Amino acid sequence: MPVKSAVVRREVINSVLTYSKAAHPREGILLLRGSSKKGVLHIDSVAIPPMATHGQSFSSFNWYMVPMDLSFVGVAHSHPSGYAVPSQQDMLHMMGRVMMIAGFPYEDSSCVKIYNSRGDPVSYAIDDSPQQS
Ligand SMILES: [Zn+2]
Numbered sequence: 022m023p024v025k026s027a028v029v030r031r032e033v034i035n036s037v038l039t040y041s042k043a044a045h046p047r048e049g050i051l052l053l054r055g056s057s058k059k060g061v062l063h064i065d066s067v068a069i070p071p072m073a074t075h076g077q078s079f080s081s082f083n084w085y086m087v088p089m090d091l092s093f094v095g096v097a098h099s100h101p102s103g104y105a106v107p108s109q110q111d112m113l114h115m116m117g118r119v120m121m122i123a124g125f126p127y128e129d130s131s132c133v134k135i136y137n138s139r140g141d142p143v144s145y146a147i148d149d150s151p152q153q154s
Contacts, residue, residue, distance in 0.1 A: 037133060042127045
């Protein structure tokens with residue numbers, strides 16, 4: 022079943038925006054971790070992919086280096102062009118359940134879009150509650 026809706030922790034949005042800004046004008050790539058609860062995908066944290074170097078584009082990244090454990094739900098990457106829709110190459114290299122794309126200028130959550138494995142937009146809510154430990 023393709024993901025239809027998601028809940029994203031505020032820290033995840035902030036991390037993706039910060040990381041995208043740091044990588045600009047090149048692409049930044051982050052792994053997304055979370056879990057599925059009652060059909061809704063919860064994205065709880067990000068991880069920096071091992072061996073990531075800024076400037077490797079999403080489609081040329083060496084995914085064999087990435088540990089794919091059960092908490093892996095997808096990948097976030099930035100579009101320095103500002104156009105936050107998946108390219109044909111992005112869809113060919115889709116991994117996990119969702120793809121998050123941050124479009125320049127990476128100002129706030131309106132620059133962050135989520136797509137499912139079909140390339141359809143996924144609507145999401147932002148979870149502002151404090152992190153549980
Ligand atoms: Zn892309």
